[in-house]
Amino acid sequence: MALDFSVVWKYLPILLQAAVMTVVLTAISQTIGTVCAFFLALARMSRRPWLRWPAGVYVWIVRGTPLLLHLFFVYYAAPAVGITLDAFPAAIIAMSASSAAYNAEIIRAGLEAVHRGQVEAALSVGMTYAQVVRRIVVPQAIRIIVPSYMGNAISHTKNSSLASVITVQELMLTAQMIYSSTYRAVEILTAAGAIYLVLTTCLTWLQFYLEQVTTYEARGLSARRRRRLLLDAPLPGLAA
Amino acid sequence: MIEIEDLHKHFGRVRALDGVSLTVGKGDVVCLIGPSGSGKSTLLRCVNFLEEPTAGVVRVDGRRVGYREGDGRRRHMSGRELARMRAEIGMVFQLFYLWPHRIALENVIEGLVTVKRMPVAEAAERGRALLAKVGLADKLEAYPEHLSGGQRQRVAIARALVMEPKVMLFDEPTSALDPELVGEVLAVMERVASEGMTMLVATHEMGFAKKVAHRVVFMDQGKIVEVGPPEALFARPQHDRTRRFLDKILV
Numbered sequence: 001m002a003l004d005f006s007v008v009w010k011y012l013p014i015l016l017q018a019a020v021m022t023v024v025l026t027a028i029s030q031t032i033g034t035v036c037a038f039f040l041a042l043a044r045m046s047r048r049p050w051l052r053w054p055a056g057v058y059v060w061i062v063r064g065t066p067l068l069l070h071l072f073f074v075y076y077a078a079p080a081v082g083i084t085l086d087a088f089p090a091a092i093i094a095m096s097a098s099s100a101a102y103n104a105e106i107i108r109a110g111l112e113a114v115h116r117g118q119v120e121a122a123l124s125v126g127m128t129y130a131q132v133v134r135r136i137v138v139p140q141a142i143r144i145i146v147p148s149y150m151g152n153a154i155s156h157t158k159n160s161s162l163a164s165v166i167t168v169q170e171l172m173l174t175a176q177m178i179y180s181s182t183y184r185a186v187e188i189l190t191a192a193g194a195i196y197l198v199l200t201t202c203l204t205w206l207q208f209y210l211e212q213v214t215t216y217e218a219r220g221l222s223a224r225r226r227r228r229l230l231l232d233a234p235l236p237g238l239a240a
Numbered sequence: 241m242i243e244i245e246d247l248h249k250h251f252g253r254v255r256a257l258d259g260v261s262l263t264v265g266k267g268d269v270v271c272l273i274g275p276s277g278s279g280k281s282t283l284l285r286c287v288n289f290l291e292e293p294t295a296g297v298v299r300v301d302g303r304r305v306g307y308r309e310g311d312g313r314r315r316h317m318s319g320r321e322l323a324r325m326r327a328e329i330g331m332v333f334q335l336f337y338l339w340p341h342r343i344a345l346e347n348v349i350e351g352l353v354t355v356k357r358m359p360v361a362e363a364a365e366r367g368r369a370l371l372a373k374v375g376l377a378d379k380l381e382a383y384p385e386h387l388s389g390g391q392r393q394r395v396a397i398a399r400a401l402v403m404e405p406k407v408m409l410f411d412e413p414t415s416a417l418d419p420e421l422v423g424e425v426l427a428v429m430e431r432v433a434s435e436g437m438t439m440l441v442a443t444h445e446m447g448f449a450k451k452v453a454h455r456v457v458f459m460d461q462g463k464i465v466e467v468g469p470p471e472a473l474f475a476r477p478q479h480d481r482t483r484r485f486l487d488k489i490l491v
Contacts, residue, residue, distance in 0.1 A: 120290055121337035121396075125351035125403060126327025128319050135354055139341050230364045 007184040008191040015188075018174035019195045025170055026160045029092050030153055033099025040104035041111065055104070062101035068162050070094040075166040091163040095156070102152050110145035111137060143214040150207035154200050161196075171195060241266045241407055241438045242287060247296035249282050249462075256282040257293070258462035264407070264440055269433045271449040271470070272442040274459035275485060280442035283459070284409045287440065288329045289322060300329055301406050327355050330400030330408040334415050336392045338384040338399075344371060345380040348399045355403070370398040374428050390421030394428055401432065408432065410441040446490055450474060458482045 008015075043055035062070070074094040078085035085093075114137045122132040164173035175192040179185040242264040249257040257279045264270050272280040285291040287298055289306040298305045305325060308315045317325070338347050345367050352363035371380055374394040384392055393413055400408060410429065414422040426448050433439055433452045443449060449456050450470045458466045458473065458481075466473060466482045474490065477483045 115337070117333060117335055117337040118339055121331075121333060121339070121399075122350075123290065123323070124288055124326055124329070124331040125399065126323050126355040127351070128323045131323075131354050135350065136339055143341075230361060230368070 003187055004184065005187050005190075007178075007182050007187050011178050011182075011188070012191070014174060014178065015171065015191055015195065018169060018171045019199070021168070021174075022157070022160050022170040023199065025088070025091060025095065025163060025168065026153075026157045029095035029160075030099050030156055032092070032096040033156075034103055034149075036096065036100035037103030037107055040100055041107040044104060044108050045111065059101045059104055062098055063105070067094065067098050067159050068165065070098055071162055071166050087163070087167045090166060091160075091168045095160065095163070098159075099152075099156055103149060106145055106148040106152060107141075109148070110141035110143075113144045114140045146210045146214055147207065150203060150210065154203045154207075157199055157203065158196065241268070241301055242440060243297070243299040244283070244287070245297040245299075247283070247286060247298060248294045249279075249286060249291060250294045255462045257286070257296075260296075260459075260462070260464055262457065262464065262467075264438060266438055267436045268455065269437075269439045269441065269453045271453040271456045272440065272459060273444070273446070273449065273456060273485075273489075274465075277461070278459040279462040280459055281411050282462075284331070284411050284440060284442055287407075287409055288326050288331055290331075300325065305329075323355070327351070327403055328406045330403060330405035332393070332396050332400055332408065332410045332413050334412040336384075336389075336396045336416075338392055338395055340384050343381050343383055344376065344387065344395045347384070347395055348402050351399065351403050366402055367398070370402050371395070373431075374398050375424070388421060389417045390424045393417065393425045397425070397428055397432070407438040407440065410439065410443070412442050412444065414443065414445055444489065446474065458485065460485070 040055050040059065043051040044059065046052050046055075071091060071094045074097075075085065075087065075090040078090065118136055118140075119132050122136045123129070127135070160170055161172040163170050164176070167173065171192055175188050179188040182188070242262070244260060244262040247257050247260045248255070256277075260279065260283060262270070262283075272283065274280055282291055286293050287300065287305065289298075292306060303309075303325065306317055306322060308317055308321075338344075339350065342350060345364065348371060349358075349360070349363040349367040352358040352366065353360055358366075368377070368380060371377060374397060376391060376394055376398070379387060379391060379395075382391075384395070387395065397413075413429065414425050417425065422445065426445060429439075429441070429448070430452050441448075441453070453470050455467055456470045456473045457464055458477075458479075460481050466477065466479050468478075473482070474486060477486055
């Protein structure tokens with residue numbers, strides 16, 4: 001059977017619409033997941049066992065089981081507790097929960113990578129713990145977190161395809177529906193693949209950009225920073 | 241300026257400090273010497289409450305560190321109160337602990353800007369002056385990773401000094417430095433001492449102690465063994481343990 005890509009042009013608007021759903025699904029769940037991940041990371045690092053243990057168990061279970069299982073679980077378990085859940089909200093919940101678990105560990109690793117000595121030096125100068133976190137820990141942690149976080153975001157984008165099994169009208173399900181009626185599986189899947197590739201490549205570019213922006217030594221100081229610090233002003237006369 | 245009364249610090253079963261009492265008057269330079277594990281670092285860290293004592297009292301300029309005074313029971317200071325006290329106690333660490341994401345000048349003025357809420361321009365003036373004073377006028381824009389150990393430690397000293405503390409604590413400031421870089425840091429410390437700063441210095445640099453210290457304190461296994469003016473303690477140690485330590489250290 002010869003390949004006929006005209007099918008792709010014909011169904012492109014539908015595929016792109018489904019791609020929008022994929023992007024929305026990924027973006028919303030990644031955002032919710034990141035916010036939750038932050039609190040989860042703090043809980044994991046807490047000295048209070050009643051925070052640390054539940055957070056640890058949650059991360060352990062969610063990271064140790066497949067996303068596919070989470071999707072089915074949320075979708076089928078919801079009626080059991082009396083909530084009727086549409087496919088899309090169910091997918092959001094499952095994917096947010098998953099994103100939270102993975103990103104919690106990424107965030108925690110970044111925060112803990114900042115040497116304790118720097119924190120002590122900052123406390124010694126009279127900063128409160130909140131100021132230390134804001135001025136010293138977070139700026140450095142971000143640099144460590146970005147590559148892992150973005151890598152996870154890219155995986156998350158691809159994993160959104162699993163939502164198809166609980167009938168969310170994202171790219172993968174839409175592609176399947178199209179080729180099941182047109183019998184042009186190769187062409188349609190190629191098109192879907194190309195769209196996924198565009199999405200992940202954009203994220204990869206974003207990752208490179210963020211890595212650049214968070215590298216402090218190589219880039220030199222901005223003109224504004226130089227001015228604020230009076231770096232180009234002549235040194236006042238001083239006795240040696 | 242610093243009053244330490246019967247200080248104890250246990251880490252589990254390890255007695256890092258076992259009943260230490262010491263007074264450092266205003267303008268005094270006191271050097272702590274002793275073998276590793278004798279408690280010098282722990283003592284310094286209790287003064288600015290980086291370690292919480294198991295028992296005993298530490299006072300800086302009359303105020304108890306870490307706890308609120310009054311009504312018998314020991315109650316912790318709030319985070320803010322402790323931070324405010326720490327702003328008056330400068331500390332210099334063996335491993336410098338400069339902040340790598342800030343240039344030298346920013347390291348120095350971070351405290352002024354964040355803690356004392358000084359405008360950046362004014363802070364930058366003070367920072368530049370102090371860095372020039374420690375001999376690093378040409379290194380304002382350098383990131384710590386581009387500085388030698390001696391330069392980093394001098395930035396760290398400037399960072400502590402710029403806050404205009406009442407006392408300065410030095411935790412083996414030259415122990416991590418290459419020998420040829422030790423001198424430049426000691427020179428800065430000598431200058432700080434000559435300007436009347438109250439200093440408590442844990443060190444192995446006996447030459448510095450002899451030259452600058454008013455008193456030398458020999459510690460071993462969490463206790464103060466002997467105290468005295470450097471010439472007396474080095475030349476005529478009263479205790480056997482002191483003598484044995486000095487024999488190994490003094491050339």
